[in-house]
Amino acid sequence: MTPLRQPPFTVLSGPEVAEQIEGSRPELVTVVRRAYLAHAAERSSLPHSSFLRFAGRERDRIIALPGFLDDDDPVAGIKWISSFPGNREHGLARASAVLLLNDMATGYPQACMEASIVSATRTAASAVLGAEALVGDRRAARIGFIGTGLIAGHVHRFLRDLGWRTDGYLLHDVDPRAAHRFAERALADGVPAATVLDDGDAVLSAADLVVLATVASTPHLTRPESLEHRPVVLHLSLRDLAPDLVLRSQNITDDTDHAVRERTSLHLTEQQVGHRRFVDGTLADVIEGRLVRDPDRPVLFSPFGLGVLDLAVGRWVHRRVVADGGGHTVPDFFAQTS
Template sequence: MNPLLSPAPQPATSHPVPAPTFAVICGEQVQRALEGREKHLVELVEAGYRLHGAGDSVNPPSYFLRFPDRPTARIIALPASVGGPVHVDGLKWISSFPANVAAGLPRASAVLILNDHDTGYPFACLESSIISATRTAASAALAADWLSRSRPRPTRIGFVGTGLIARYIHTFLAGTGWTFDTIGVHDVSADSATGFHGYLRRVGAHGHSGQVTVHDSAEELVRSSDLVVFATIADRPHITDPGWFTHHPLVLHVSLRDLAPEILLASVNIVDDVEHCLKADTSPHLAEQLTGHRDFLYGTLDDVMTGRVTPPADRPVIFSPFGLGVLDLAVGKYVYDEVVRSGQLHLIDDFFHDLRRYG
């Protein structure tokens, strides 16, 4: 038979798939799924870091939406895809409006969209300020554990910045077995410092905290702590003297913009992802701009976990995590699965409409 006249090959018969569904998971459900599971969530975040380090993820640069009329505000899009057992795509859309605090609202608000890996259809929208705070705190607790393995374990912790993220980090440290002889607190807002002090005293009644001191200055706090947590809303460096760190503390630089480049250049610097962290005028980005190179970076947290690098104990060690969307997906998918298991998943009927190609 003339091959030009033979019947054209027919496409393989595709199997019908169920009509896609869409769920909304509120903040109360998110908190219920996560509360009290700090150890498991740190393990989940560690697994997410390892998948990312192994290349089983897609984590493009975050996109910053800024406003000429509101220069302190921003909304950030974090698209990502993660493989392994998580096997989901998605987007975190998180806003930071510092002026909210004066109005009695939290600074940050967020949603997380989960997309089906095979069809691309979004299947859930989750309240994500709690998810974001959880993955940030779990990452900080994970880093504190791994980065203290080559040095004496810190017993004196200090918090510069005393908002929601500081509270979550303390919760995750306590929930993963950390205890401290002393806890220092410093904030430019006396009300915030007092509120955090009250929180620490309340949880201290249950054996999670040591002696709590509110410090009048950041210098006093840093010099008296061997684990320092920066969780502020600073948009430019306000800590400039490397001499504050001569006792070689471990620093969780969660807010990313507190430390002057000179401090980083005198320290061992660990990041979560090099390309992500060296952008948007973070302290590591400013150090790169000042020096014209990245030699001041010692490695990533994944490098530490896999044994490729071991931070020395004779210098300050600074962990600067930009925050990876793959971690939000890992935590968000865990929440989704927990809500499904509970039988409390709230589906939006007929969210997707007109699904037939030709009507």
């Protein structure tokens, strides 16, 4: 029997994480795809995310996402991510996070990394994976972004690095300055045109592929006619669409039990109609051919954001940073080792 040894405990900074991700986005889409398929094959353990909320502060929350993924390279851990939208008024990022990875031989935590970048990366990777599976190509005449913050920026960079083709972006944000900054970055990256619109419904009505990446806590897109042209909608922020729009659409999730809760648009729709039969299946069903996009309806992809995706991306980052000699190892971190 090989004796067990306490693993080193390594801290990875945000710049180290970002350095590994930059230039590797196509590979990370493959990492996320593999994690989705392993989860669909029941090779994971994924308790419901726990939401820590605060009386009188409806917008603020901290979420714990524990999980285990066995995609031939087992990994376990937990992401602890906060969302405090008021931070932006003080020049701070809305979201901050850490990811802990555990050694699978001993159970010891072996890595702690800055995880807002990991979280945004896996969200964007899942979005473009869903877009390609549902569009059937890496081409959309008009791509719309409603919400032009951090997550939208990561989705744009994935679209850019995967070679998506478009005639231009349509943009809306409650802060028009943010939308104009996003437009400038998109144009600098080679997007042919980027137009800022005053109304989110106008973006939804005109774009063929729509990215919803807001911080909305209640539905604000309510016009059923906005979906008459049958777009593909990546509903990343989960709470933007009124139940009437959900019911008119083909609905795809990453995991239905996770996505139909915590007052998401899907959850509100379930509460209204008393069932969840309006959910057609998961992205894994689409990837593996069990579910085909209905061309006669708009399609909504509403990924709850599975913790196993954070683990898959975090494991990939950890190994690359350590292989490059990076990270800060903390000696004698654990008080008792025997």
